[in-house]
Amino acid sequence: MKQFTVKWFAAYRAATGLAQEQVQSSAGSPSELFAEMTKQHPDLGQYSRALVAINDQMASWDATLSGGEQVLFFPPVAGG
Amino acid sequence: MKQFTVKWFAAYRAATGLAQEQVQSSAGSPSELFAEMTKQHPDLGQYSRALVAINDQMASWDATLSGGEQVLFFPPVAGG
Amino acid sequence: MTHPELNTPTPPSSTGYFAISSESLNRKALRASLQDVSSGAFVLFEGWVRDHNEGRKVLQLEYEVYEPLAITEGNLILQEARERFAISLAAAVHRQGLLKLTEPAVLVGVSAAHRGAAFDACRYIIDDVKARLPIWKREHYADGTTEWVNCKVKD
Amino acid sequence: MTHPELNTPTPPSSTGYFAISSESLNRKALRASLQDVSSGAFVLFEGWVRDHNEGRKVLQLEYEVYEPLAITEGNLILQEARERFAISLAAAVHRQGLLKLTEPAVLVGVSAAHRGAAFDACRYIIDDVKARLPIWKREHYADGTTEWVNCKVKD
Numbered sequence: 417m418k419q420f421t422v423k424w425f426a427a428y429r430a431a432t433g434l435a436q437e438q439v440q441s442s443a444g445s446p447s448e449l450f451a452e453m454t455k456q457h458p459d460l461g462q463y464s465r466a467l468v469a470i471n472d473q474m475a476s477w478d479a480t481l482s483g484g485e486q487v488l489f490f491p492p493v494a495g496g
Numbered sequence: 497m498k499q500f501t502v503k504w505f506a507a508y509r510a511a512t513g514l515a516q517e518q519v520q521s522s523a524g525s526p527s528e529l530f531a532e533m534t535k536q537h538p539d540l541g542q543y544s545r546a547l548v549a550i551n552d553q554m555a556s557w558d559a560t561l562s563g564g565e566q567v568l569f570f571p572p573v574a575g576g
Numbered sequence: 577m578t579h580p581e582l583n584t585p586t587p588p589s590s591t592g593y594f595a596i597s598s599e600s601l602n603r604k605a606l607r608a609s610l611q612d613v614s615s616g617a618f619v620l621f622e623g624w625v626r627d628h629n630e631g632r633k634v635l636q637l638e639y640e641v642y643e644p645l646a647i648t649e650g651n652l653i654l655q656e657a658r659e660r661f662a663i664s665l666a667a668a669v670h671r672q673g674l675l676k677l678t679e680p681a682v683l684v685g686v687s688a689a690h691r692g693a694a695f696d697a698c699r700y701i702i703d704d705v706k707a708r709l710p711i712w713k714r715e716h717y718a719d720g721t722t723e724w725v726n727c728k729v730k731d
Numbered sequence: 732m733t734h735p736e737l738n739t740p741t742p743p744s745s746t747g748y749f750a751i752s753s754e755s756l757n758r759k760a761l762r763a764s765l766q767d768v769s770s771g772a773f774v775l776f777e778g779w780v781r782d783h784n785e786g787r788k789v790l791q792l793e794y795e796v797y798e799p800l801a802i803t804e805g806n807l808i809l810q811e812a813r814e815r816f817a818i819s820l821a822a823a824v825h826r827q828g829l830l831k832l833t834e835p836a837v838l839v840g841v842s843a844a845h846r847g848a849a850f851d852a853c854r855y856i857i858d859d860v861k862a863r864l865p866i867w868k869r870e871h872y873a874d875g876t877t878e879w880v881n882c883k884v885k886d
Contacts (some may be wrong), residue, residue: 426795426867427879463882467865472799474863488797488865491882495794495825495866496691496778496837496857506640506712507724543727547710552644554708568642568710571727575639575670575711576623576682576702576846603758613782613832619853621846622773677768691776691857698774699850 417442418483420449427491431459446470446487447477453489466492497522498563502533507571511539526550526567527557533569546572592658592667594650596641601669601680610665610687617691619698623682625675629725633718639681641672642710653704661697663688668701670711681713747813747822749805751796756824756835765820765842772846774853778837780830784880788873794836796827797865808859816852818843823856825866836868 417440424432432453443449446468454460468475469488481487497520504512512533523529526548534540548555549568561567592610603620610618625637654666668684675681684701688694705711713725747765758775765773780792809821823839830836839856843849868880 425797425865426869427882430879467863469800469865472803474800474804488800490797490865491867491879493862493864493866494868494880494882495864496861505642505710506714507727510724547708549645549710552648554645554649568645570642570710571712571724573707573709573711574713574725574727575709576706611833616779616781618777618779618835620775620777621850622775623846624771624773624842626771626844627768678766680773687779689781691778691854695776695850695854699846702846 418481420481420483421486422449422453423486423488425488425490427463428460428489431463432457443481445478445481446475446489449481449487450477450489464492466490498561500529500561500563501566502529503566503568505568505570507543508540508569511543512537524561525558526555526561526569529561529567530557530569544572546570592654592665594647594654594667595669596643596646596650596672597669598671598673601671601683603680603683606667606669606683606685609667610685612664612687614689615664615687616689617694618685618687619691619694621682621684621698621702622680623702625677625679625681627677629715632715634677634715635718636677636716637675637681638714638716638722639670639672639675640712640714641670643672646670646709646711649709650705653701653708656704657686657697657701660700661688661693662690663693663697666697666701668705670705670709672711747809747820749802749809749822750824751798751801751805751827752824753826753828756826756838758835758838761822761824761838761840764822765840767819767842769844770819770842771844772849773840773842774846774849776837776839776853776857777835778857780832780834780836782832784870787870789832789870790873791832791871792830792836793869793871793877794825794827794830795867795869796825798827801825801864801866804864805860808856808863811859812841812852812856815855816843816848817845818848818852821852821856823860825860825864827866 420439422439423436467490500519502519503516547570664687666686670682686694686698716722819842821841825837841849841853871877
């Protein structure tokens with residue numbers, strides 16, 4: 417099992433009730449990690465998936481997670 | 497012979513030395529009238545032809561002139 | 577033949593206006609006239625005076641405007657923009673007379689529910705203002721000469 | 732893991748900057764930072780707060796911004812615009828926090844020698860700012876409820 421710091425924003429923070437959490441997971445990508453998290457926080461299911469960042473860099477949903485990363489899940493953005 | 501009031505603007509006014517003149521001509525269109533005027537004011541030849549208006553309405557170079565019209569010759573415009 | 581009614585600037589209508597001004601252009605007034613609570617986007621174009629043209633240093637600029645036709649044709653362009661694009665309000669104002677280098681020569685403002693229409697309409701208006709309005713620009717150069725811009729037959 | 736260096740707004744560079752602001756946006760300061768005597772065109776985009784969304788009356792608006800990434804990604808967008816279009820200077824600033832209906836949410840300004848590039852770059856920047864930056868909008872409605880805009884899975 418790997419360890420991640422997951423950060424939640426905006427609608428995701430409202431759905432999980434958390435701004436940040438430490439997560440144990442075998443997920444190999446942000447995509448897999450988000451799917452796992454949705455099981456723990458069913459309210460996430462009502463919101464679309466949008467962008468993801470790893471260690472403050474925009475990243476792909478299929479990027480490789482080695483463990484130890486800070487993973488930022490962004491709900492659909494709405495700037496402007 | 498018909499009678500026209502011709503108005504000159506900007507570079508045309510500088511080339512003819514006139515803001516306005518009364519013209520006797522048999523020209524049937526602004527295009528023909530401008531060609532005649534260029535013979536009287538050879539300095540017009542160095543400037544491009546651009547837009548024409550008849551009685552304060554934008555008009556075509558091939559519009560029909562019946563006589564009595566005010567014909568406005570506009571050198572190439574440069575707004576903005 | 578005179579057209580005294582055309583010498584009076586068209587009053588601001590409920591959907592915008594075109595005007596000619598001998599004073600410094602007022603961006604704040606233009607924006608205020610286009611404010612609209614159903615609009616999410618506002619695009620403003622400003623024409624600035626460049627200090628060089630074709631290698632010559634420009635000290636100041638002079639605009640001659642044939643006002644009766646510039647105003648009717650300018651309002652026609654705004655009307656066309658409102659018909660072609662889904663915009664809320666549009667307005668434009670063009671300077672005449674002598675301009676300093678830091679002053680804007682023209683302002684075009686468009687408000688719209690969505691930004692695509694605001695960009696498209698603003699561009700349509702400035703393109704046509706530059707191509708269709710009886711307005712001429714004379715540059716005053718550092719060497720003391722002046723020239724009507726863009727008028728000479730190209731060699 | 733913290734990135735304290737990313738929490739400091741990138742200082743204005745010689746070719747423009749992206750910033751996040753908790754105060755009312757200053758159009759005059761943005762324009763002044765883009766003034767350039769070799770530029771003949773300036774395009775400004777403003778995002779305005781609409782008083783209705785999908786039939787509901789909006790009283791005020793709230794923007795949440797993840798500032799470290801918004802600033803680096805925003806400056807990257809400006810850099811891309813400068814590489815793709817022949818522009819002089821570009822800058823953008825986005826609000827965070829609570830906004831009144833009359834305040835702009837975002838300003839994007841671009842100066843260029845010619846207007847085509849200024850329009851194209853301004854549109855590129857606002858399109859990407861809206862699509863790529865970690866910024867979220869929460870509407871506060873007249874009925875006392877709030878909602879994060881555009882987040883729900885579409886039925």
